[in-house]
Amino acid sequence: MGKPGFERAHHVAFFDAMATELPGNYDTQEVNHLTLGYFALGGLSLLRELDRVNKDEIARWVLSFQVHPEVHTDVDSGLFYGFCGSRSTQFPLSNVMDPCHNGSHLASTYSALAMLKIVGYDLTNIDSKALLQSMKKLQQPDGSFMPIHIGAETDLRFVYCAAAICSMLDDWTGMDRLKAKEYILNCQSYDGGFGMVPGSESHVGIEFWALIVCLCVSESGGGTFCAVAALHLMGFIQVDLASNLNDSASIDMRMLLEWCLQRQVNDGGFQGRRNKASDTCxxxxxxxxxxxxxAHHLIDSCALREFLLTCQSPYGGFTKFPYDGIPDIYHSYYGLAALSLLEEEGLEPLSVELGILSAAL
Incomplete structure (x- = not known):
C-alpha cells in the first residue's frame, strides 16, 4: 500500500455537509453553535470552496447573535455586549426570571468576528464601541480576562480572545495591553512553555470545546499558543526568529523554542505536552x-505531513489519531490548518495568529 495523498475532494464533501447540517451527535454542543459554524466555514475557506455558501446569509445569521445595549448608558452596566454562542444562550428560558439575561461570551465573539471576516463583511458596520467598552470591564487587575460578565475562570484562553477581537476590529481600546502582557509573562513555566494560569503545567494546545464552554479538563485547554499568539497580535513578538531570540524584554524565547521543537515525536506528529500521544490538532x-x-522551518515537515495524511478519514475530514475512525469537525479544521502551514497544494494560506485564511484580512 502506497503512502496516502491529500484527499481534497473528500474534505470538500465533509465540510460542505457540515456547513449544511450537523450530525445528531453534535446536539450536545448546541451552546457552541456559532463556533461549530466557524469550523465548517473555515474549512471551506481553506479549501477555496466558499462559493458553496451564501456569504450574505451567513453574515446576517452571525450578526443576529450580537447583544446590543437598549440605551447608551447600558454600556456601563457591567454587561458584556458581544456575541452569544447559540440561541439557547441568547434567550432566557421561559421559566427562568432573569431580567439581565445576557449570554454573550468572549470566545463566541471571537468566532463571530472570524466568520464575518471570512465572508468579507465590513466589521466597521457592527457596534464595536459597545462591544469593546464593555469587554474592557472583563479585564481583571492581574491582566487576565473573564469570558462573561457574571464571572468565570480567568486564564490565557480569554486573553487571547480579547487580543484577537481587538485585532480584527483594529481597535485596542478594549484592553490594557501592558497588563495583559504582564499576565502572559507570568504564565511561562520553567521549561519554556506556558500554563493556562501562572504556576501551572506547560501545554501547547487549546481544545476549543473547552474554550467555548469555559471548561479546562486534564487533556485539554492550555496556554502556549494563546500566549504567543496574543503577544504577537499585541505587537510584543517579532516575525523573525533572530529578533525574537535577541529580545530580552519579552518571554524566554530560547526555552520556548526548545520546548516546542521537543513536541515533535517519532511518528512525525506533535504532542500537546510531555508523555502524551501525538494528535492532529x-x-x-x-x-x-x-x-x-x-521557526517553522526547523520542524520535520515531511514527517509531519505524512502523519497528518494518516489521520484523514475515508469519509473526508480528519480524526484525532491515525486511522482512528470517524472524523470530527474540530480536528478536521485544524488538520487542514496545519497542512496550510505546510503549504499544501490546493489550500489557502492561513493567518495563524487569528486562525482564519490570510485573504480575509
Missing part, C-alpha cells in the same frame, strides 16, 4: 507557535 497548535516566532 497539535500539528497546528505547535506549528502555529513556531510559525509565529519564525
Amino acid at each position: 497539535y500539528a497546528f497548535w505547535v506549528g502555529g507557535v513556531l510559525k509565529i516566532i519564525g
Whole structure:
C-alpha cells in the first residue's frame, strides 16, 4: 500500500455537509453553535470552496447573535455586549426570571468576528464601541480576562480572545495591553512553555470545546499558543526568529523554542505536552507557535505531513489519531490548518495568529 495523498475532494464533501447540517451527535454542543459554524466555514475557506455558501446569509445569521445595549448608558452596566454562542444562550428560558439575561461570551465573539471576516463583511458596520467598552470591564487587575460578565475562570484562553477581537476590529481600546502582557509573562513555566494560569503545567494546545464552554479538563485547554499568539497580535513578538531570540524584554524565547521543537515525536506528529500521544490538532497548535516566532522551518515537515495524511478519514475530514475512525469537525479544521502551514497544494494560506485564511484580512 502506497503512502496516502491529500484527499481534497473528500474534505470538500465533509465540510460542505457540515456547513449544511450537523450530525445528531453534535446536539450536545448546541451552546457552541456559532463556533461549530466557524469550523465548517473555515474549512471551506481553506479549501477555496466558499462559493458553496451564501456569504450574505451567513453574515446576517452571525450578526443576529450580537447583544446590543437598549440605551447608551447600558454600556456601563457591567454587561458584556458581544456575541452569544447559540440561541439557547441568547434567550432566557421561559421559566427562568432573569431580567439581565445576557449570554454573550468572549470566545463566541471571537468566532463571530472570524466568520464575518471570512465572508468579507465590513466589521466597521457592527457596534464595536459597545462591544469593546464593555469587554474592557472583563479585564481583571492581574491582566487576565473573564469570558462573561457574571464571572468565570480567568486564564490565557480569554486573553487571547480579547487580543484577537481587538485585532480584527483594529481597535485596542478594549484592553490594557501592558497588563495583559504582564499576565502572559507570568504564565511561562520553567521549561519554556506556558500554563493556562501562572504556576501551572506547560501545554501547547487549546481544545476549543473547552474554550467555548469555559471548561479546562486534564487533556485539554492550555496556554502556549494563546500566549504567543496574543503577544504577537499585541505587537510584543517579532516575525523573525533572530529578533525574537535577541529580545530580552519579552518571554524566554530560547526555552520556548526548545520546548516546542521537543513536541515533535517519532511518528512525525506533535504532542500537546510531555508523555502524551501525538494528535492532529497539535500539528497546528505547535506549528502555529513556531510559525509565529519564525521557526517553522526547523520542524520535520515531511514527517509531519505524512502523519497528518494518516489521520484523514475515508469519509473526508480528519480524526484525532491515525486511522482512528470517524472524523470530527474540530480536528478536521485544524488538520487542514496545519497542512496550510505546510503549504499544501490546493489550500489557502492561513493567518495563524487569528486562525482564519490570510485573504480575509
